[in-house]
Amino acid sequence: MQNRIDQLFAKKQHGVLNIYCTAGFPKLNDTLPVMTALQQHGADLIELGMPFSDPLADGPVIQDSSTKALQNGMSLHTLFTQLAEFRQTIHVPVILMGYFNPVLTYGVEAFCAKCAEVGIDGIIVPDLPMAEYENEYRPVFEKYNLHLIFLVTPETSEERIRKIDSLSKGFLYAVSSSSTTGKDKNMNDQQAYFERLKSLQLSNPVLIGFGIKDKATFDTASAYANGAIIGTAFIKAIEHSQDIDKTVETFISGIIQ
Amino acid sequence: MDIAINTGNSRYQVDKNGYYGRFGGAYIPEMLYPNVHELQSKYLEILGDPSFQQEFEALLKDYVGRPSPLYFAKRLSEKYKAKIYLKREDLNHTGAHKVNNTIGQILLAKRLGKTRIIAETGAGQHGVATATVCALMGLECVVYMGSIDIERQAPNVARMKMLGATVVPATSGSKTLKDATNEAIRDWINNPIDTHYILGTAAGPHPYPDMVARFQSVISEEIKKQLLEKTGSEHPDYVVACIGGGSNAAGAFFHYLDEEEVKLVAVEAGGKGVHSGFSAATTQLGTIGIIHASKTLLMQTSDGQIVEPHSISAGLDYPGIGPMHAHLYESGRAQFLDATDDEALAAAYELSALEGIIPAMESAHALAKLKDLPLNTDDVVVVCLSGRGDKDLDTYIRNMKK
Numbered sequence: 001m002q003n004r005i006d007q008l009f010a011k012k013q014h015g016v017l018n019i020y021c022t023a024g025f026p027k028l029n030d031t032l033p034v035m036t037a038l039q040q041h042g043a044d045l046i047e048l049g050m051p052f053s054d055p056l057a058d059g060p061v062i063q064d065s066s067t068k069a070l071q072n073g074m075s076l077h078t079l080f081t082q083l084a085e086f087r088q089t090i091h092v093p094v095i096l097m098g099y100f101n102p103v104l105t106y107g108v109e110a111f112c113a114k115c116a117e118v119g120i121d122g123i124i125v126p127d128l129p130m131a132e133y134e135n136e137y138r139p140v141f142e143k144y145n146l147h148l149i150f151l152v153t154p155e156t157s158e159e160r161i162r163k164i165d166s167l168s169k170g171f172l173y174a175v176s177s178s179s180t181t182g183k184d185k186n187m188n189d190q191q192a193y194f195e196r197l198k199s200l201q202l203s204n205p206v207l208i209g210f211g212i213k214d215k216a217t218f219d220t221a222s223a224y225a226n227g228a229i230i231g232t233a234f235i236k237a238i239e240h241s242q243d244i245d246k247t248v249e250t251f252i253s254g255i256i257q
Numbered sequence: 258m259d260i261a262i263n264t265g266n267s268r269y270q271v272d273k274n275g276y277y278g279r280f281g282g283a284y285i286p287e288m289l290y291p292n293v294h295e296l297q298s299k300y301l302e303i304l305g306d307p308s309f310q311q312e313f314e315a316l317l318k319d320y321v322g323r324p325s326p327l328y329f330a331k332r333l334s335e336k337y338k339a340k341i342y343l344k345r346e347d348l349n350h351t352g353a354h355k356v357n358n359t360i361g362q363i364l365l366a367k368r369l370g371k372t373r374i375i376a377e378t379g380a381g382q383h384g385v386a387t388a389t390v391c392a393l394m395g396l397e398c399v400v401y402m403g404s405i406d407i408e409r410q411a412p413n414v415a416r417m418k419m420l421g422a423t424v425v426p427a428t429s430g431s432k433t434l435k436d437a438t439n440e441a442i443r444d445w446i447n448n449p450i451d452t453h454y455i456l457g458t459a460a461g462p463h464p465y466p467d468m469v470a471r472f473q474s475v476i477s478e479e480i481k482k483q484l485l486e487k488t489g490s491e492h493p494d495y496v497v498a499c500i501g502g503g504s505n506a507a508g509a510f511f512h513y514l515d516e517e518e519v520k521l522v523a524v525e526a527g528g529k530g531v532h533s534g535f536s537a538a539t540t541q542l543g544t545i546g547i548i549h550a551s552k553t554l555l556m557q558t559s560d561g562q563i564v565e566p567h568s569i570s571a572g573l574d575y576p577g578i579g580p581m582h583a584h585l586y587e588s589g590r591a592q593f594l595d596a597t598d599d600e601a602l603a604a605a606y607e608l609s610a611l612e613g614i615i616p617a618m619e620s621a622h623a624l625a626k627l628k629d630l631p632l633n634t635d636d637v638v639v640v641c642l643s644g645r646g647d648k649d650l651d652t653y654i655r656n657m658k659k
Contacts, residue, residue: 052561052562053430054430054435054439054548054563056286056439056442056446056549057286057288057446059443063429067429070562075560075562076560076561077560099547100547101547101548101561101563102561102562103561104545104546104547104561105544105546105559105560105561106560106561126286126287127284127285127286127547127550128284129282129283129284129285132282150287151287153287153290153449155288155290155291155449155450156290160290164287175287175288178288178446178447178449179288179446179447180443180446
């Protein structure tokens with residue numbers, strides 16, 4: 001079967017909305033209800049965070065959601081149990097995002113096999129460097145038809161962007177500014193970088209993330225790339241939600257209506 | 258005093274990919290790539306530059322007060338029936354070995370054109386040493402410190418502030434050294450252009466473990482010369498050092514790594530006992546994984562979550578060890594022991610009483626294992642006395658009453 005991420009970009013090249021949510025947050029068993037609501041109300045892609053004790057690339061909001069999820073009892077084993085039958089109801093592409101240590105401890109091949117078994121389409125591991133992936137892990141990810149999605153930043157050289165583009169599958173995750181997640185930086189300052197990315201005519205679609213929080217920032221990002229990724233703003237929205245479905249509906253309608 | 262540059266084909270030194278055996282590497286997010294790559298590609302050239310070495314040596318001599326003495330501890334030797342020498346890093350300016358590395362890195366930062374310095378600290382010794390060199394060079398300094406450590410190391414917090422540094426509490430996770438390091442790395446991600454991160458231990462992404470070990474290697478370089486003068490041989494039977502991340506141990510072991518007749522002993526913090534659930538003895542409790550961008554041994558759950566360690570010593574309260582040490586452990590080149598909180602306290606009181614030297618809580622862990630080494634009367638033992646105990650007086654006073 002063709003990877004669902006590729007299927008998505010084959011039919012939709014503009015305004016692709018990817019929403020990030022930490023698995024097991026705000027409550028342990030909210031993972032599936034949140035995913036269901038995201039699909040129902042118009043998210044094109046779901047990025048599910050695998051919580052980690054030491055999330056180096058994340059700002060305080062996603063860190064706290066990760067801590068909360070771990071306190072709720074979330075683990076990779078629990079997550080795969082929750083996801084065992086999710087493909088019966090959820091058809092949008094789903095990406096797992098998390099740090100390398102839990103994956104390494106689970107076993108990279110066992111992890112990839114399990115992802116393929118439950119129906120995961122792509123993986124983002126921000127602290128798995130390109131060179132290590134290329135030298136050691138690429139065949140395993142490819143064997144299970146999992147797309148490894150790499151990050152590029154405003155400081156990434158063109159030569160390196162092209163190399164990353166050649167190794168990436170699915171799409172490129174363009175970090176809008178050199179920062180941890182959830183930092184409020186002025187999007188206008190980044191437009192030169194977005195222009196530059198666009199002009200490179202990369203082989204992968206590009207989604208912009210970090211600092212995307214509302215309709216205005218989503219539209220700006222979408223003008224330069226195939227779409228954008230929202231994380232911190234969504235975590236804030238559902239943190240104290242009494243009605244997940246309603247909260248997700250309100251949140252998404254504020255972005256794409 | 259030379260920075261070790263040519264390390265030849267040692268089995269124990271870093272390889273060209275930044276690994277020690279199967280440990281090491283640079284597991285960094287892309288946001289850190291420009292900074293880390295810049296360091297990787299330039300550090301050896303800068304460290305090897307004769308004008309850099311001159312500057313480094315001059316500051317170590319006139320500012321830090323090196324060489325630090327190698328002191329024959331007569332009464333301690335009588336007690337343990339061996340010839341025990343103390344490498345007096347506690348007599349350095351700022352009170353510990355940490356300043357050797359911060360002098361080196363601040364000179365490096367200047368050559369890279371950086372104007373802002375960040376650091377993590379546990380006991381506060383590295384924070385003070387960083388704040389000191391920033392004052393010396395007139396650079397902005399931000400130090401991340403776990404909020405629990407801020408409480409238990411108040412004098413060092415005051416020192417850093419007096420030296421002009423901003424001390425930022427790390428309030429995530431266990432609120433100790435691990436979390437302070439996370440916050441420093443996050444700061445670096447957010448400030449990719451003007452900032453250099455002075456990491457204080459022989460851990461973190463390549464090239465930090467190697468760079469820090471090279472700056473600290475002055476310790477074993479001096480031990481060799483001083484021991485030759487005092488005993489006629491530059492080779493002791495044992496070199497003993499405490500290990501959290503492992504910077505003083507890396508420096509004390511460095512020039513002995515390939516001289517296998519010298520036994521290297523690393524002492525970890527056993528906390529309340531290795532299997533008590535309150536320990537920082539990484540080689541006994543740890544498994545391979547990634548911590549602070551390095552593949553090494555670390556304490557973690559079966560699900561790969563990093564465990565919160567415990568030690569009475571803030572400087573050893575770290576759930577990992579540097580990749581060089583993980584390799585020394587796995588290859589058997591160094592022997593790893595652990596000292597409990599109580600053993601370390603007893604050793605600190607003993608050194609104070611026998612030699613008139615109040616050691617840092619960290620260094621006391623190394624001293625605590627003298628009783629467990631199978632020593633002969635002719636054995637020459639060098640203990641790296643990595644720091645002085647002023648910062649730990651509260652802990653010492655509190656425990657004296659017991």
